[in-house]
Amino acid sequence: MQILHYLIKKIFSAFTDILPIVAVIVFFQIGVIQKPFENLHEILVGIGLVILGLFIFIMGLENALFPLGERMALQFAQIGNAGWIIFFGFALGFSTTIAEPALSVIANKAGHIAAEGKAIANNAQSIDSFVLGLRLTVAFSVGFAIALGVVRIIKGWPLVWFIVVGYSLIMFFTSLAPKEIIGIAYDAGGITTSTITVPLVTALGLGLASSIRGRNPIVDGFGLIALASLTPIMCVMGYGMFVYGFGGQ
Amino acid sequence: MMSPTETVFELIRSAGIGTLWDILPIVLVLAFFQIVVIRKFLPHFKQICFGFLLVIAGLAIFIVGLEECIFPIGAEMARQLTDPAFLTGGLSGFGTSAPSPTLYRWTYVFAFLIGFSTTLAEPALIAVAIKAREITTGSISEWGLRISVALGVAVGVSLGVYRIIVGSPLYLYIIVGYLFLLIQIRFVPKMIIPLSFDSGGVTTSTVTVPLLAALGIGLASNVPGRSPILDGFGLIAFASLFPMISVNAYAMITARMARAAQKKRDD
Numbered sequence: 001m002q003i004l005h006y007l008i009k010k011i012f013s014a015f016t017d018i019l020p021i022v023a024v025i026v027f028f029q030i031g032v033i034q035k036p037f038e039n040l041h042e043i044l045v046g047i048g049l050v051i052l053g054l055f056i057f058i059m060g061l062e063n064a065l066f067p068l069g070e071r072m073a074l075q076f077a078q079i080g081n082a083g084w085i086i087f088f089g090f091a092l093g094f095s096t097t098i099a100e101p102a103l104s105v106i107a108n109k110a111g112h113i114a115a116e117g118k119a120i121a122n123n124a125q126s127i128d129s130f131v132l133g134l135r136l137t138v139a140f141s142v143g144f145a146i147a148l149g150v151v152r153i154i155k156g157w158p159l160v161w162f163i164v165v166g167y168s169l170i171m172f173f174t175s176l177a178p179k180e181i182i183g184i185a186y187d188a189g190g191i192t193t194s195t196i197t198v199p200l201v202t203a204l205g206l207g208l209a210s211s212i213r214g215r216n217p218i219v220d221g222f223g224l225i226a227l228a229s230l231t232p233i234m235c236v237m238g239y240g241m242f243v244y245g246f247g248g249q
Numbered sequence: 250m251m252s253p254t255e256t257v258f259e260l261i262r263s264a265g266i267g268t269l270w271d272i273l274p275i276v277l278v279l280a281f282f283q284i285v286v287i288r289k290f291l292p293h294f295k296q297i298c299f300g301f302l303l304v305i306a307g308l309a310i311f312i313v314g315l316e317e318c319i320f321p322i323g324a325e326m327a328r329q330l331t332d333p334a335f336l337t338g339g340l341s342g343f344g345t346s347a348p349s350p351t352l353y354r355w356t357y358v359f360a361f362l363i364g365f366s367t368t369l370a371e372p373a374l375i376a377v378a379i380k381a382r383e384i385t386t387g388s389i390s391e392w393g394l395r396i397s398v399a400l401g402v403a404v405g406v407s408l409g410v411y412r413i414i415v416g417s418p419l420y421l422y423i424i425v426g427y428l429f430l431l432i433q434i435r436f437v438p439k440m441i442i443p444l445s446f447d448s449g450g451v452t453t454s455t456v457t458v459p460l461l462a463a464l465g466i467g468l469a470s471n472v473p474g475r476s477p478i479l480d481g482f483g484l485i486a487f488a489s490l491f492p493m494i495s496v497n498a499y500a501m502i503t504a505r506m507a508r509a510a511q512k513k514r515d516d
Contacts, residue, residue: 020370021366021456023366032355033330046315046318049257049317049318050319052311053312053313054372056303060301060306061300061372063300064303067293067297072291075289076286079286084286091278091282096275159446160439164434167427170427186419186489187483187485189450189485189489190450195373195454196272199377199380200275220443221384223443223446225451226443229489
């Protein structure tokens with residue numbers, strides 16, 4: 001009975017999560033575009049799948065990703081070797097990013113823009129090496145960000161320092177970087193936040209902050225994702241300046 | 250020909266395999282560190298394995314539903330709402346003259362609402378909001394956080410659409426936005442800063458990005474004088490900058506309300 005109650009509650013909350021999108025679509029289709037829905041049957045199946053998928057995912061989140069991140073953080077803290085946790089942070093950030101499909105898409109687009117802009121030779125080989133370089137740069141920057149974030153949690157440094165320095169650097173880079181690369185750089189900042197990485201990394205940070213004496217989970221535990229979305233912007237612009245030269249000329 | 254049900258299962262199966270490949274590196278890293286470094290048995294191992302299966306299956310079903318239903322409609326709407334022929338009531342295109350600013354009023358409304366509603370459905374944001382509620386034992390509510398993030402995305406995307414229509418450079422907006430943010434964090438309760446910057450990073454994910462890309466590229470290819478390459482990007486930048494500002498604002502408001510309530514109790 002209790003399980004049934006739990007399941008109904010979860011399905012209902014997945015339904016409320018999706019409801020706003022459905023409302024917006026219905027409003028525009030009927031109120032503004034003023035056309036009937038063409039494949040109502042397919043649309044209803046699609047909405048049903050979205051709700052079901054979200055419901056199953058959230059259950060998986062609470063049963064696997066959250067406890068896994070927290071328990072591994074706790075076990076690492078018990079070992080007490082900071083080097084391993086920092087290396088773990090780097091490996092997690094690097095490996096999730098290098099395999100990210102959205103990153104390949106953006107890196108390829110950037111490769112073609114660079115070739116059209118004559119920043120690199122317009123042939124398959126130089127585009128490929130540009131794309132690979134970009135992917136490695138972003139993956140390395142995310143690995144670095146998570147590792148740095150772990151050091152920050154261990155030391156208890158305030159995140160504000162990193163934010164102020166990081167965003168000041170980004171603004172400085174933005175004024176120097178070739179304009180072809182700027183939009184792509186900011187898009188790359190969003191890449192690192194894949195749906196599976198975020199819960200895992202968040203749980204890791206919170207778990208670490210709760211198992212180290214003197215750290216407050218709210219103040220110290222959050223912030224890993226913040227760093228992981230900041231460094232790719234910087235690194236892609238840096239990579240752009242390196243390939244294009246300053247100012248894009 | 251396959252029946253519709255078979256097609257759906259086929260799509261889910263291939264999306265599942267795709268998700269499996271995406272998470273393989275993560276699983277390898279986790280397994281390596283668990284076995285080689287930690288060298289301890291992971292408690293509730295079976296439950297975690299089962300949970301991982303749920304994550305993969307749930308994500309696969311979710312993505313198939315999005316790609317088969319929500320994205321095509323959303324992209325088609327974005328196309329229509331940026332199409333000159335539709336906006337001028339089917340009379341003509343713009344010709345060479347600049348479009349009047351009010352022409353795009355429905356585009357702005359659409360950008361605002363689609364930014365808001367897709368953010369509420371973003372699974373990564375739901376995850377962070379759950380954790381934020383747990384850690385703060387409820388003083389930050391799940392919906393409070395999610396709605397303030399969604400409002401930030403909505404405002405950001407609308408402004409991004411305005412930028413594409415008038416054609417001003419992206420970096421100006423970004424630099425002003427970040428300057429504002431750097432000034433704002435001096436006045437924000439220090440506790441909230443890590444969370445507000447985390448939520449800025451999680452807004453642009455599975456649901457939001459494809460629809461924003463369709464909107465940006467639709468606009469950039471229809472407004473005279475815009476290039477899809479230069480102007481089509483950048484909506485995502487707005488969608489990750491503004492939530493940080495709005496979550497900070499949410500924290501400032503709740504802190505002020507808490508202080509006011511405290512004062513009332515003291516009086």
